[in-house]
Amino acid sequence: MLKVENLHVSVEGKEILKGINLEIGAGEVHAIMGPNGSGKSTLSYILAGREGYNITEGRVLFFGKDLLEMSVEERAWAGVFLAFQYPVEVPGVSNIYLLKAALNGMRKFKGLDEVDAMEFISMVKGKMKDLEMDEKFLYRAVNEGFSGGEKKRNEILQMSVLEPSLCLLDETDSGLDIDALQIVAKGVNRLRSPERSFVLVTHYQRLLDYIKPDFVHVLAHGKVVKSGGPELALELEEHGYAWIDKKLAS
């Protein structure tokens, strides 16, 4: 589904990603772990198409197409979804309005008619129930005055409404207490399917207790320094990131 080849990225002349290679198949869950400043969040921003990064080398193929050539919204339409680490507030725009505009944007791209208002409401309400979200959230301004947990749940709600092929979760576990983490993880697990892939960007093993990854990659100094199965995350948890540096040095 996604193929990242020798990706080099710099910001203001400073190289942040130094040749990333990554291949993600349909239905797989990949965790990307690494210390602060390793370039984890940069990678998810690049895939989603955020501006301000200079891609100096390499390419990214998404379903065989050049992802880097596509605009932000084209990537969204093609099925890339980024759950933000810090979801953005949009004052005066209700949650339901944004959700509907987003879904209709997708449908338009696929040549479908706009969603029926009644069907839409009942579909969204059903998904909110799964995420234990109060319906009143629909009529509040997007993320405005939401707690950290509410914002993250809202991201998962959007994800479940838009049904993307590739879900990038950028430190979705940060700022969540254990109850909220479980709800979010449940929401993600419910979305797992043979056609849908996930990339979990995280510092901690904790999230991976609830969402079992198929592969774990360790990112350090702008490179994938180690890849393995779920056991790699446990090793990291035990030894810390310094262990990786030590291994690299030896």
Place this chain on the structure above:
Amino acid sequence: MSASNENLKNMIGQDYKDGFVTDIESDSFPPGLNEDVIRALSAKKEEPEFLLEWRLEAYRHWLTMEHPEWSFVEFPDIDFQEISYYSAPKSMEDGPKSLDEVDPELISTYNKLGIPLEEQMRLAGVAVDAVFDSVSVATTFKDKLAEAGVIFCSFSEAVKEHPDLIKQYLGTVVSQYDNFYAALNAAVFSDGSFVYIPKGVRCPMELSTYFRINAANTGQFERTLIVADEGSHVSYLEGCTAPMRDENQLHAAVVELVVLKDAEIKYSTVQNWYPGDENGVGGIYNFVTKRADCREDNAKVSWTQVETGSAITWKYPSVVLTGDHSVGEFYSVALTNNYQQADTGTKMIHLGKNTKSTIISKGISAGKGQNTYRGLVKVGRQAENSRNYTQCDSLLLGDECGAHTFPYIETKHPSATIEHEASTSKISEDQLFYCMQRGISAEDAVSMIVNGFCKEVFKELPMEFAVEAQALLGISLEGSVG
């Protein structure tokens, strides 16, 4: 600067969609202004003597006045002798009896604007008094309104049919000496609308006027007078667009609202006059005096305006709260793009006891636009327990535009409560990226964020106007996204 700022710039470079000129032979005065011109104008309109005298008093006073320089806008001096003070579509000389008699060119003009009269009459049930240049060309729903005793007609017609009402109320809110442009308007006003709602009547429909400036070099001087008698209620909609051309066109309108005991007027405006091109060439100068007098107890006035057009907008819809317990409201969205300048706001003059006013102002600046909020809240010596709440927010798109706020507060009563809140923010790249990542196009995202910013004002607009206003903001901001 990043590429998404570049996007913003492209997006706000949208061409004016209503730019075209209707080809109708105009019967116009040659340019120039003197007492003879005013006499000729008054004669052409077959006005009674008192009105001619009133015009002449205004003109003589105007000659002694200086052009005001205090506003935060810049434009070259206006030569008032270069303006023609009367222009009427020729085919309208005899006045149409029905829509069928209206010049098909005019109808097609309205169609291009997306406001076909027939459609409006059928679908919205809105009565329309459309002003094309200086003569009213179509007035509808007269019968239904007449049944309720409501008078809704062109100003000229009111002068002929209801001279007593005109004599009683004209100039009682904005006198013929009020200010430079109000005096000029009083001297040369061409036409406009007149509304009278009798005692205890709730106007059975929303009243709407579409304005359109057309003939080149013709200043348009509208005059609107609305009187709401005791316990009555009316919602009035004013909306306008104008054809694209190079010369600046002066528009100096006066709107007077008289509100008696327990009556309410809701006055909503969507203004989309030609703003000039992206280099600041052309565009309408819109210098308007709008004022309401809550003349008796429990009167209420609500001004709602969405201002996206004109090269220069200069207007302060105000409320004089004379009666005890009277209420004044002002809800405003003003958008400036390219080289547009807007200096707009309101005046709330609290004279009666327990009077209340609310001001919600949303200024949006894009391109090189300059947007100024100027507001006065004044509490008089007798105005015990007066309250005002002001909220004044500015949104900047890009970094070449400006937002300015000049609040004036004068209070002469210790019991007054006055609150003022202000904020300035920028559309952030984070917000844009977030919306676009959800599959919303850049244009739609900007429009959505700006509309969200204006929500508190839009919810005050009548439903169909709110939809139009949202579309208008979208059009004013969209463009080719690279």
